Amino acid sequence: MKILPWHKDYSVNISIIDKQHKNANAIVNDLFDAAQKKNYKEIKKLMKEFIKELQEHFDTEEKLMKEYNDLNFFSHKLEHDRVMRKYEKINDQIQKKKYPNITPEFFESFERWFKNHLLFKDYKLGAFLKKKGVK
16 A cells, blocks of 8 residues: 555656655655565564665755856755754664554655745755756
8 A cells, every 4th residue: 555655746756766766756655565464574674764764865865056156055965964853863763663663643744844845945956957958
């Protein structure tokens, strides 16, 4: 089951960013399935994967923002840093437990953050990069 099905409206029309968004989204959906099945080993594995994918994605966006001198870099990076701290803390807690559980709030929080971040940060970044000729 997908907690957050991919929708074409999530696209920012920058191929690497869209690919990474889809990957993170797929991991969250897999995490939801693992949580529903109480597959604790899979939950731990997927949380590590989620953190890695999220960090790689943020690094990609930040590199592009620096490369093209995006004036919104600092506010966007602060948001990335805040979110990474939040999810790294959750991951640390999960990795320490024998029987980790992911609460429904985790998925609600991710969905809310993902959609807001797209709306207020990533759509603007996508439009900015398009003007610079990035595909």
